[in-house]
Amino acid sequence: MEWETVIGLEIHVQLATNSKIFSGSSTAFGAAPNTQASAIDLAMPGTLPVVNAQAYKFATMFGLAIDAEINKHSVFERKNYFYPDLPKGYQTTQLEKPIVVGGHVDIRVGEEEKRIRVHHAHLEEDAGKSLHEDYHGMSGIDLNRAGTPLIEVVTEPDMRSGEEAVAFARKLHSVVTSLGICDGEMSQGSMRFDVNISIRPKGEQKLGTRTETKNLNSFRFMERCIEQEIERQIDLLESGGSVVQETRLYDGDTHSARSMRSKEEANDYRYFPCPDLLPVVIDEAYISDIRQQLPELPSARQTRFETDYKLSSYDAELLSTDLNTANFFEAATEQCGDPKLTANWIMGEVSARLNANDTHIGDAPISAADLAQLIARIKDGTISNKIAKTVFDALWNKEGDVDRIIEAKGLKQVSDSGTLEKIVDEVIANNAQQVENYRNAPAEKRPKMLGFFVGQSMKLSKGQANPQQLNKILQEKLEK
Amino acid sequence: MEPSDIQNIAHLARIDINASVAEETATSINDVLKLVDQLKSVDTEGVTPMAHPLDAIQRLRADEVSEHDVRDKFLGIAPETEDGLYLVPKVID
Numbered sequence: 001m002e003w004e005t006v007i008g009l010e011i012h013v014q015l016a017t018n019s020k021i022f023s024g025s026s027t028a029f030g031a032a033p034n035t036q037a038s039a040i041d042l043a044m045p046g047t048l049p050v051v052n053a054q055a056y057k058f059a060t061m062f063g064l065a066i067d068a069e070i071n072k073h074s075v076f077e078r079k080n081y082f083y084p085d086l087p088k089g090y091q092t093t094q095l096e097k098p099i100v101v102g103g104h105v106d107i108r109v110g111e112e113e114k115r116i117r118v119h120h121a122h123l124e125e126d127a128g129k130s131l132h133e134d135y136h137g138m139s140g141i142d143l144n145r146a147g148t149p150l151i152e153v154v155t156e157p158d159m160r161s162g163e164e165a166v167a168f169a170r171k172l173h174s175v176v177t178s179l180g181i182c183d184g185e186m187s188q189g190s191m192r193f194d195v196n197i198s199i200r201p202k203g204e205q206k207l208g209t210r211t212e213t214k215n216l217n218s219f220r221f222m223e224r225c226i227e228q229e230i231e232r233q234i235d236l237l238e239s240g241g242s243v244v245q246e247t248r249l250y251d252g253d254t255h256s257a258r259s260m261r262s263k264e265e266a267n268d269y270r271y272f273p274c275p276d277l278l279p280v281v282i283d284e285a286y287i288s289d290i291r292q293q294l295p296e297l298p299s300a301r302q303t304r305f306e307t308d309y310k311l312s313s314y315d316a317e318l319l320s321t322d323l324n325t326a327n328f329f330e331a332a333t334e335q336c337g338d339p340k341l342t343a344n345w346i347m348g349e350v351s352a353r354l355n356a357n358d359t360h361i362g363d364a365p366i367s368a369a370d371l372a373q374l375i376a377r378i379k380d381g382t383i384s385n386k387i388a389k390t391v392f393d394a395l396w397n398k399e400g401d402v403d404r405i406i407e408a409k410g411l412k413q414v415s416d417s418g419t420l421e422k423i424v425d426e427v428i429a430n431n432a433q434q435v436e437n438y439r440n441a442p443a444e445k446r447p448k449m450l451g452f453f454v455g456q457s458m459k460l461s462k463g464q465a466n467p468q469q470l471n472k473i474l475q476e477k478l479e480k
Numbered sequence: 481m482e483p484s485d486i487q488n489i490a491h492l493a494r495i496d497i498n499a500s501v502a503e504e505t506a507t508s509i510n511d512v513l514k515l516v517d518q519l520k521s522v523d524t525e526g527v528t529p530m531a532h533p534l535d536a537i538q539r540l541r542a543d544e545v546s547e548h549d550v551r552d553k554f555l556g557i558a559p560e561t562e563d564g565l566y567l568v569p570k571v572i573d
């Protein structure tokens with residue numbers, strides 16, 4: 001039987017505010033346990049939450065960026081459940097009246113463009129962390145993260161493969177980092193994905209029973225995890241079994257998901273409007289003011305790269321998806337004036353090196369100014385393309401700036417015709433047989449044969465000969 | 481509401497109650513629910529549901545860090561702590 005996969009995502013996006021959503025505690029990552037947990041975060045009696053204006057603004061920015069409706073009247077509710085990393089015994093969240101309603105994100109998989117609808121996005125607080133290392137058979141609780149503002153983005157079940165889900169996840173990452181509302185640090189948990197997966201016979205309208213895999217925080221393993229779950233469900237159904245609705249927890253250390261102990265009682269969160277918080281009311285002026293301040297979004301930047309820099313839509317998309325890459329490209333291009341060459345270097349040498357070192361452009365040892373200078377030296381003929389790679393290596397190893405490296409390593413391209421002629425003479429003298437063959441060959445075969453002499457001369461010049469000039473001199477001397 | 485419903489709610493809130501408390505609570509909650517039923521009989525056609533009894537809107541605060549580290553004070557009143565963490569009975573979901 002042919003199966004169709006149906007995937008919906010819930011994404012927790014930590015907002016890049018300085019302080020928490022309901023208290024003045026810092027949200028900085030990596031502090032010593034519980035040093036950023038105030039009386040409010042700990043749910044001490046007598047405390048009252050006050051909403052962080054910036055969290056509201058960030059959520060509004062997100063809504064506008066995905067073309068959603070912004071609720072002018074939104075309400076916080078209590079989602080009641082018992083867990084030690086949630087000191088209040090409830091999570092303050094939004095249900096009936098979330099701030100962001102609807103909207104969409106467009107993705108591309110291969111040649112195909114697809115629109116993924118967003119059901120809504122709501123503001124809520126993050127929980128603390130439970131550490132299950134052995135504390136004499138007990139668990140340790142760190143409440144630094146409790147109260148960190150989140151938006152939870154809930155999609156419609158519009159994705160049909162792991163590839164599409166990952167494309168959506170990457171696009172969303174690109175949107176929130178471009179907006180500057182999230183630092184996008186996946187390894188620190190700044191974005192966490194819950195994936196709802198079900199399968200159904202192709203053509204069937206009714207949705208199958210779904211499972212939810214929680215807590216994915218790596219694009220790399222997200223697709224694999226989804227494929228594994230699809231396979232597990234197909235195996236179950238094809239062997240006459242059935243899928244049980246359950247929550248599966250992804251373990252970032254082992255890169256596998258396991259079933260969480262199925263909850264004895266159905267989720268009964270007993271939501272009700274939070275009496276500690278009044279409704280948040282915003283007006284049209286608030287929204288239009290934020291709309292005015294929205295930074296350029298990746299899709300707009302892609303279009304601009306295509307028009308302003310004459311890049312192909314493929315190149316423009318690759319360069320505009322990640323904010324740091326886009327800024328790097330633009331800074332280097334402005335300085336060297338050659339968008340195409342800059343694009344090639346970034347998508348070629350730079351990204352190969354970044355991948356090999358498992359790092360990203362923000363942490364690269366080479367700056368946009370370095371790359372621009374390198375390209376400028378190729379363009380003005382100081383160095384050849386080939387030598388430029390040597391200079392690039394040295395830049396990466398932080399051996400100085402471009403000109404200093406060229407100078408120190410003696411990499412300047414040789415364009416002096418006297419020197420080049422000497423090299424060519426030597427090659428001709430050392431390869432009498434090849435010279436004779438060349439001279440006896442018909443004219444149409446000669447250009448191909450010239451390659452041998454170019455190669456030999458280049459080698460002799462240690463790769464530094466100006467290729468155009470070298471060609472010219474060789475031809476002249478061989479034709480004699 | 482039956483005493484068993486009360487037991488269930490108590491369990492969700494991790495409150496340990498015995499059968500006689502469940503019985504008493506069921507009786508008093510049912511009295512409250514009768515009041516709610518009475519309220520429900522009022523015609524509210526066209527009335528917007530209210531999210532809060534106060535006719536006011538939420539004030540927002542500026543995004544500034546105003547709290548300081550008071551960990552030692554709070555750890556001091558916790559039953560068990562170690563390495564700056566609060567210790568609780570083992571929870572693995």
